[in-house]
Amino acid sequence: MRGHLGVRFAQVIPTLLLVSIMVFCLQQLMPGDPALVLAGEERDPEVLEQIRRELKLDQPLVFQYFYWIGNVLQGDLGFSWRIRQPVTELVATKLPVTLQLATMAFIIAVFIGVPMGVLSAVKKNTFWDYLANGIGLAGLSTPNFWLGIMLILLVSVHLGWLPPSGYVPLTEDWRQSLATTIMPAFVLGNAISAVLMRHTRSAMLTALQQDYVRTARAKGLSEHLVVIKHALRNALVPVVTLGALELGTLLSGAVLTEQVFSIPGFGKMIVDAVFNRDYPVVQGVVLVTATVYVMLNLVADVLYVMINPRLRGA
Amino acid sequence: MTYRTPLLGLLAALPLALPAAAQELPQLRVAFSEDADVMDPTTGRAYVQRVALLNMCESLFDYNSKMQIVPRLALSYEWADPQTLVVKLRPNVSFNDGTPVDAAAVKYSIERHQTFTGSARRGDLGSLTAVEIVDPLTVRFKLKGPDVVFLSQLGVRAGVLVSPTASEAAGKDFGQRPVCAGPYRFLERVAQDRIVLEKVPNYWDGANYHFSRITFRPIADSTVRLANLRAGAIDINMSVPPTLADEVRKDPKLKLYTFDGIGYTGLTVNMGRNNTTPGPFGTDKRIRQAFDLAIDREAIVNVVFNGVHAANAYPVPATSPFFDATLPQPKRDVARAKALMAAAGVKLPFVVPLTVINNPEAVQVAEVMQSMVAEVGFELKLNTMEFVSTLNAADKGDYVGWTVGWTGRPDADGNLRDLLYTGAGTNYVGYKNPEFDTLLDQARSTADMAVRKAAYRKIYSLLRDDLPIIYLYSPRWNFGMAAKVEGFDPVADGMLRLGGVKFAR
Numbered sequence: 001m002r003g004h005l006g007v008r009f010a011q012v013i014p015t016l017l018l019v020s021i022m023v024f025c026l027q028q029l030m031p032g033d034p035a036l037v038l039a040g041e042e043r044d045p046e047v048l049e050q051i052r053r054e055l056k057l058d059q060p061l062v063f064q065y066f067y068w069i070g071n072v073l074q075g076d077l078g079f080s081w082r083i084r085q086p087v088t089e090l091v092a093t094k095l096p097v098t099l100q101l102a103t104m105a106f107i108i109a110v111f112i113g114v115p116m117g118v119l120s121a122v123k124k125n126t127f128w129d130y131l132a133n134g135i136g137l138a139g140l141s142t143p144n145f146w147l148g149i150m151l152i153l154l155v156s157v158h159l160g161w162l163p164p165s166g167y168v169p170l171t172e173d174w175r176q177s178l179a180t181t182i183m184p185a186f187v188l189g190n191a192i193s194a195v196l197m198r199h200t201r202s203a204m205l206t207a208l209q210q211d212y213v214r215t216a217r218a219k220g221l222s223e224h225l226v227v228i229k230h231a232l233r234n235a236l237v238p239v240v241t242l243g244a245l246e247l248g249t250l251l252s253g254a255v256l257t258e259q260v261f262s263i264p265g266f267g268k269m270i271v272d273a274v275f276n277r278d279y280p281v282v283q284g285v286v287l288v289t290a291t292v293y294v295m296l297n298l299v300a301d302v303l304y305v306m307i308n309p310r311l312r313g314a
Numbered sequence: 315m316t317y318r319t320p321l322l323g324l325l326a327a328l329p330l331a332l333p334a335a336a337q338e339l340p341q342l343r344v345a346f347s348e349d350a351d352v353m354d355p356t357t358g359r360a361y362v363q364r365v366a367l368l369n370m371c372e373s374l375f376d377y378n379s380k381m382q383i384v385p386r387l388a389l390s391y392e393w394a395d396p397q398t399l400v401v402k403l404r405p406n407v408s409f410n411d412g413t414p415v416d417a418a419a420v421k422y423s424i425e426r427h428q429t430f431t432g433s434a435r436r437g438d439l440g441s442l443t444a445v446e447i448v449d450p451l452t453v454r455f456k457l458k459g460p461d462v463v464f465l466s467q468l469g470v471r472a473g474v475l476v477s478p479t480a481s482e483a484a485g486k487d488f489g490q491r492p493v494c495a496g497p498y499r500f501l502e503r504v505a506q507d508r509i510v511l512e513k514v515p516n517y518w519d520g521a522n523y524h525f526s527r528i529t530f531r532p533i534a535d536s537t538v539r540l541a542n543l544r545a546g547a548i549d550i551n552m553s554v555p556p557t558l559a560d561e562v563r564k565d566p567k568l569k570l571y572t573f574d575g576i577g578y579t580g581l582t583v584n585m586g587r588n589n590t591t592p593g594p595f596g597t598d599k600r601i602r603q604a605f606d607l608a609i610d611r612e613a614i615v616n617v618v619f620n621g622v623h624a625a626n627a628y629p630v631p632a633t634s635p636f637f638d639a640t641l642p643q644p645k646r647d648v649a650r651a652k653a654l655m656a657a658a659g660v661k662l663p664f665v666v667p668l669t670v671i672n673n674p675e676a677v678q679v680a681e682v683m684q685s686m687v688a689e690v691g692f693e694l695k696l697n698t699m700e701f702v703s704t705l706n707a708a709d710k711g712d713y714v715g716w717t718v719g720w721t722g723r724p725d726a727d728g729n730l731r732d733l734l735y736t737g738a739g740t741n742y743v744g745y746k747n748p749e750f751d752t753l754l755d756q757a758r759s760t761a762d763m764a765v766r767k768a769a770y771r772k773i774y775s776l777l778r779d780d781l782p783i784i785y786l787y788s789p790r791w792n793f794g795m796a797a798k799v800e801g802f803d804p805v806a807d808g809m810l811r812l813g814g815v816k817f818a819r
Contacts, residue, residue, distance in 0.1 A: 032702035036709055040359030044436050051432045083505055084352045084489050090505055149537055156545045164545045165538055262533045264507035
């Protein structure tokens with residue numbers, strides 16, 4: 001197992017290098033000269049030249065890439081061209097926001113999706129199955145931005161229960177922090193819970209037909225133990241894979257949800273950066289996100305082994 | 315409004331902890347539609363940046379609600395001759411780090427605007443040759459030639475003074491902790507989340523400011539911005555779209571301020587930008603005149619903007635002192651438009667590719683025009699793309715027509731020179747008209763308003779005939795506010811001046 005994890009860990013470096021090359025090259029395809037954007041309504045050729053010189057935009061692309069990646073290797077992600085703040089500082093400010101939102105959304109998704117999937121599989125073709133499927137379908141088909149706006153109008157404007165938008169860090173006031181993030185976390189978690197529910201149901205249906213489940217029942221184990229300890233544990237392997245992927249997606253920033261609730265996370269930052277051709281921010285955020293994503297997949301690998309002892313010898 | 319906790323005690327209206335002294339005054343929460351760029355008055359470009367900056371970084375002059383220039387850090391001014399402006403400074407004023415506001419600070423700040431890398435103020439100060447210190451409270455501005463418009467530049471960001479001490483210490487990072495002279499000082503900024511200002515004790519005009527803190531929040535979605543206002547999470551929404559204006563108007567807890575701006579939205583025509591060869595739309599003014607006669611500006615603003623904006627075929631709004639009400643607003647005339655197309659001898663349908671910024675309102679305006687001009691034989695092909703891409707295409711001259719707005723300047727010169735003067739950087743038209751250039755130069759060479767207005771009248775007539783830009787409408791500002799906010803005096807530049815603004819008791 002150590003060897004397997006070692007190989008996976010070694011794959012991280014070329015993966016991230018590839019990501020850095022791809023994000024650098026792809027953003028060059030975006031139309032629009034960043035110097036023009038930064039100059040705004042000012043079109044003095046000398047000012048445009050100054051901007052290009054300062055940002056190294058007058059240098060060949062290969063030089064620009066190595067200049068950037070060289071700094072990255074020294075822990076410097078550059079500075080935002082638009083707001084002139086270090087990207088590392090911006091990432092450090094946004095990462096806790098995105099982490100908090102993603103974690104809350106994921107917890108909500110797991111607590112709704114997995115039990116619903118289990119219930120749906122165990123009570124197959126009953127009212128509970130249809131109900132769980134209906135809720136899952138609704139969750140999948142409801143657009144996040146619509147649900148978000150509806151929740152704001154209902155919960156904040158009409159009922160006055162929660163603040164409609166904004167963010168307060170956990171360290172500043174945990175109650176207010178939860179109050180500002182619970183709605184966006186629910187919106188995000190809602191869609192993922194539907195996906196988790198469908199996968200859990202499918203995996204559980206397969207697991208419940210396996211010989212070891214029949215054996216467990218024949219041994220006289222209670223249905224509760226059969227479902228939770230035997231069937232669910234085996235069914236969770238594909239669910240963990242999916243969960244890791246969904247969590248990774250959440251960490252890359254939930255653009256629409258962050259936009260609707262004015263949550264200052266990765267999603268909002270990267271969208272603003274793309275529209276303003278703020279390349280260092282785009283590159284920095286994508287690289288950090290990719291790192292987190294790859295690490296999460298490593299964690300998922302470890303979890304497989306913990307859940308399924310048969311993989312320990314692999 | 316206080317949020318009522320239904321479950322789990324998750325609640326809370328939660329002002330940040332404040333020092334005891336500052337708690338005597340309430341806080342003001344303001345939302346605008348996008349995040350500001352760098353908070354440096356020299357390099358900042360965004361409108362919202364200026365809004366946030368205005369109450370903490372004062373200029374030498376400012377504008378009142380009649381768009382008249384009024385002194386702020388300056389005490390008075392005098393034109394020694396058309397090329398020399400003498401400004402006396404307000405005595406006993408300090409920057410927020412204690413550095414005195416004096417002639418040396420003025421010279422430092424203005425020269426910083428001229429020379430700082432990536433300065434966005436360089437063009438505004440293009441006619442300035444030297445800043446001379448006459449005495450500690452008097453400065454003399456020497457200009458290249460007669461330019462009365464220069465004074466108006468000192469009322470916007472080019473006239474903002476920065477603390478030389480703080481600027482020297484911070485260097486390029488000044489925008490991260492700007493220090494200026496103003497009733498508020500910079501407290502913190504969290505990108506995409508908030509910019510917080512804090513009231514300065516003992517500012518010369520401090521008694522006129524009634525909030526302990528100002529928090530600016532970017533909220534991109536207009537529906538959500540309005541929901542925040544209705545829920546009491548913000549006090550002022552600086553951007554209510556015309557389609558939501560009625561909701562604010564009808565809500566007894568809110569009030570709406572609708573007032574004229576200083577900019578315009580128009581259809582910019584490529585007449586040879588960047589030495590490109592324009593097609594017939596750019597070379598034959600009869601085709602542009604036919605297009606102009608085929609559109610109904612009133613219908614456009616009524617259909618797309620619920621009548622909030624003002625239909626206008628001229629580069630300055632009707633409330634500008636430089637507007638000429640005796641000039642006619644064109645009416646739609648399909649028969650005359652068809653006659654002009656026939657005279658131009660073009661094959662119908664005449665295709666005009668139109669570059670459109672991909673926001674819903676701009677696209678709707680283009681679609682309404684598309685159906686109007688089709689009656690005359692135009693086939694308007696819409697090419698929608700995001701703003702930066704349109705800007706790039708326009709800069710290269712890679713377009714035929716482009717619907718775009720100009721934020722506007724208080725002086726009419728600012729709505730014309732940069733956009734149509736031969737060789738100007740933002741002359742995306744590629745317009746070259748010596749008669750226009752001469753008239754524009756004449757208009758800025760004297761402070762006599764009657765002479766200036768006469769020159770602008772000729773300019774407007776010339777532009778109406780030539781149509782390098784087919785002006786469509788003058789946008790109006792829509793500010794939504796909680797009913798308790800009082801004392802707001804709208805100014806056409808769309809800034810939020812907080813002097814005199816307070817909450818009703």
